[in-house]
Amino acid sequence: DGVAVLPAPQNLSVQSTNMKHLLTWSPVIVPGEIIYYFVEYQGEYESLYMSHIWIPSSWCSPTEGPACDITDDITATVPYNLRVRATLGSQTSAWSTLQHPFNRNSTILTPPVMEVTKDGFHLVIKLEDLGPQFEFLVAYWRREPDAKEHVKVVRSRGIPVHLETMEPGAAYCVKVRTFVKAIGRHSPFSQAECVKVQGEALPL
């Protein structure tokens, strides 16, 4: 190893939303110079059974920016240790390690974006593509007293899905949430969105 003369990166943290995980840190500044960073990780398996083993991150060994998309590295629902060091030529900093191991089951799940449309008398929904780990639980009902709520699980992504054939003059409402099986968690429901067969989408 080169002599550690560079300051180690500080303030490591992970922001995780909808199973996309971003490791960030405070940049090391040397005027007029480009600093490269190396990111490494170890899962709980490595920390328990092979603690000397650290694995170079898929996309950030090296990287220039003070951020690293570690989504492809965090592939099991166990705690992961993460560390970063800075390099400038042959100079390297000490490693900085994330204070608390990161587990993807802590990811923030947001209500999904949906587009509710009418295709003639057909109630159609289109959902954002959040990746293969996501299922969508779609709840829809006819807006009337004592309405019965119907539920449909949608796994297809980014393509329109037919929900219901509507009756003329009736209004129908839809809300949706995600489910991630890998971590066994749901997102909150989205705001309900309503359409009337001849009207435009009516906000609640």
Place this chain on the structure above:
Amino acid sequence: LRRCLISMDIHPVEETFQEIKKTIQAKDTFQNVTILSTSETLHSIKPSDVCCMTKNLLAFYVDRVFKDHQELNPQILRKISSIANSFLYMHKALQRCQAQRQCHCREAATNATRIIHDNYDQLEVRSAAIKSLGELDVLLAWIDKNHQGTLVA
């Protein structure tokens, strides 16, 4: 008695293994020997013994195989790490389930497990580890087949 079953979706693990299968199996120099599949060891396991056998097999890989294999290629290392951490997650889930529902280990599962360990011990440790890694598709297919239905773990 509700069965201890793995709730985790195993297909991502199968996909990960498929990406390294050819490379791993090419390093196996004892092609006519097997560790998991001798005398249909796995296929003779009854549904009531699936929980214990799964836990034993996951422990076999976590405690022995992944530790005994030394990988220098970062791409392969990442994939093996992904599988190892998924196995650790499943093993811990089954241990919790066992504590609640008595995932009994009867003679059949214990004997089958011993056969696998004996097969492993017949080979030099690095060769045994690489062969066991190469047979992960056999194990994953068996887990996939035997852990359908109501999922509790």
